[in-house]
Amino acid sequence: MGDDVTSVPWWRDAVIYQVYLQSFADGNADGIGDIAGLRSRVGYLSGLGVDAIWITPWFRSPLRDAGYDVSDYRAIHPRYGSVDEGMTLIDECHAAGIRVILDIVPNHTSSAHPWFVEALGAPPGSPERSRYHFRAGRDDGRSPPNDWLSVFGGPAWTQVEDAHGRPDEWYLHLFDSSQPDLNWDSADVRSEFEDVLRSWFDLGVDGFRIDVATALVKAPGLPDLGYPDGAFLADLTRADHPHRDRDEVHEIYRGWRKLADSYDPPRMFAAEAWLDDPDRLSRYVRPDELHTTLNLYYLKSAWTADSMRRAIDASIAATSGVGAPTTWALSNHDVERVVTRYGRDDTRRRPGVSGPELGPVDEQLGRRRARAAALLTLALPGSVYVYQGDELGLADAHVPEHARQDPIWIRSGGRRRGRDGARVPLPWAPDGSSFGFGDDGAWLPQPTGWGTHAVSSQAGDDSSFLELYRSALRLRRTHPALGGTNGVHWSEAPGDDVLVFTRDPGFGCVVNFGPAPAPIPLDGRVILSSDHATTEGEVPPHGAVWLDLHPVSRP
Structure with missing residues (x-):
């Protein structure tokens, strides 16, 4: 984690843990996660083995949309803490070898701004x-x-x-009526955001995730879009879209990159860009623009060998063509948790937030697939985002209708379920008023049995989700083929439901998407399996294994 100029920049192969702040840990017994709670868990994050944390918006806000409606970009909301506490957190994370990325919201402000x-x-x-x-x-x-x-x-x-x-x-307002869109043709807007970025960089922040990074610039005259069949979202890949992926947005990010590069060490940016066209996506990470984009193409792909391979190949090709690393993620705060999505017959991520009409969920199957997906994802070149709770195998929680707070649920009149189920506070202990999240309940109700998945329940259990993640992250740091950005070499698979690839030097990964065991077609020693009861020479159903193809002695 050093900043030696001869080393690869940390963000090119980092494991970045997404902290949904109000649901991570409560330090002041008000039922809402905060900076004090996060500070108390820095040791947990260090032990997990992550390189950085991305904190969802902690700025002053009316909180109509979980902080993505900012009324003061230079202040921290009092319910989370103070700027001084934020600076202390940054110092403590840096002392533990963990970088800190904040979430900037440049497309819109709060109506209270x-x-x-x-x-x-x-x-x-x-x-x-x-x-x-x-x-x-x-x-x-x-x-x-x-x-x-x-x-x-x-x-x-x-x-x-x-x-x-x-x-x-x-x-x-492309989002809630409490989130008016800014006009980026305004010189006031452009100078204000550069000043906001500079103020947080000066306080030690290592980078920013950019919310809705493709939407800042709107077409002159704001022409009609013409929605097919009344769809709430038109095709975002259409040419000359009036409010998504306008060519003019890149000028803004070239300015931001110059600002980030003026620091020593340079700061970084990661763009949220919902684009299916890999070529259009790659434009955001050209050498003079942003550093990375969140790989939402991979996140949306179905859990099949063919779909995942196509996403991997397209993602690597797009970013490598402009010299940027690829990023990978299985979920985030805006989508169903991976256990829930992979427990369905149809595992594609749908536009918007999926509802019960997509079919029942087999959580046991979803967890088997999610464990395999974790090994696949962490074996790929580039950087990886882990959404809090995925390392615990959490599924979407059922939130009673009266308790739901997502504006998607409210504005749709209950027709769209919203994202609250993926945002329920974490369980740290097997029992108590909030399963160790805090001392006095939680802002969203946690389901009965939530403590089964608690950190303390899983720690030390070699068969648990948590220990699988800890082992994978430890190997990712120590195996010479992992981390880094050296490429993937596909090998012949023993069936259509299996993916096999190697990375140099001496690493192999086999992923079985099918319901029956599959033979391991590589000559090597299994060093990690998604199934604790793996049979020698086989990959279990809905499972994955890592292999050392040339075993060497390593700590």
């Missing part, structure tokens, strides 16, 4: 309104300016009133 409050009090055409997208409506102002829809459901426009209570202009 001082800029937006000023805009509401200013007239049409004013400098205050020019920081956002205010427009006159159609049909004498009665209809929205165009046909764009919110990702969370409903129109992407809300009409405001003037000082006399009369209907006035409309403002754009």
Whole structure:
């Protein structure tokens, strides 16, 4: 984890642990995760073997969308702690060899942000309104300016009133109405965000994950999109999309890269970019732009040998062509947990948030597949993101309707389940009011039996999810073929349901996607298996093994 200039930059092959802060650990007994709770678990993260943490937004916010509605980018929300506590956390993480990545939200602010409050009090055409997208409506102002829809459901426009209570202009919000989109044609917006980035870099933050990185720039004139069959999201890969992946966005990120490179050591960026076109995705990680993108193509792929191989090949080809590393992830706070998705007959990740109509979940099968998927993912070249709780084998929790807080659930009138099930606070102990999350309950209800998956219940059990992750991360650090960005070499597989690849020097991985055992077609010693009861010479059903092809003595 040193910063020797002769070494490979840390972010090229890091294991980055996503901390969904309000659900990680509660340090002040209010039922909500916070910086104090996270500080108390730095030892756990160090023991797990991660290289960095990504903390979801901790900025001051009305919390209409879990902090992705920011009202002050330079302050930490009091429910999480103070800036001083944040600086202490950064110092403690660095002392433990862990970098800290924050989550920046540049597409929109909160409607409570001082800029937006000023805009509401200013007239049409004013400098205050020019920081956002205010427009006159159609049909004498009665209809929205165009046909764009919110990702969370409903129109992407809300009409405001003037000082006399009369209907006035409309403002754009691609997400909730409490999240007005910023106008990145504004010099105020561009200089403000560079100053925000600089202020956190100066405090020791190592990088940022960029929320909705493709959406900042909108087409001139804000033309209609034309939705097929009333779909809430049009094809994001279409040419000249009016509010996604505009070519002009790259100028913004070239400026950000210069800012990051002005620090010693340089800071890093990771972009959230929901793009299926690998070529378009690669443009974000050209040498003078961002460092990495979150690989959502891989995350969305079905759990089949063919689908995963296509995702792996396309991802590596796209990033290697511009000299960037590939990233890998199985889940995050916006999608179903991997155990739940892989427990379905159809394991593809659907647009939006899936509902019960996708079919029942076999959690036992989902966990077998998720264990195998962890070994596949951690064996690939580049960096890996682990969402908190995946190392515990957590499934999506059922959250009662009265307790759900996701704006997707609220804005859809209950038609779309939302993401709360993947955000339920972690279990640290087998019992207690919140299974060790804190001293007095949890902000989202934890299901009965949640303590079965607790950290303390799994620690030391060689057959557990937690110990599988610890072993894999330990080997990833010590085996000379793992980590790094050296490529994948595919080998002949013993069937259509099996993937076999090697990495130099002397490492092999075999993944069996099928329901029957498969022979290991490589000559080597098994050093880790997703199934603790693996039969010699075979990969178990829905399982994976790592092999040392040229065994050597290593600590």
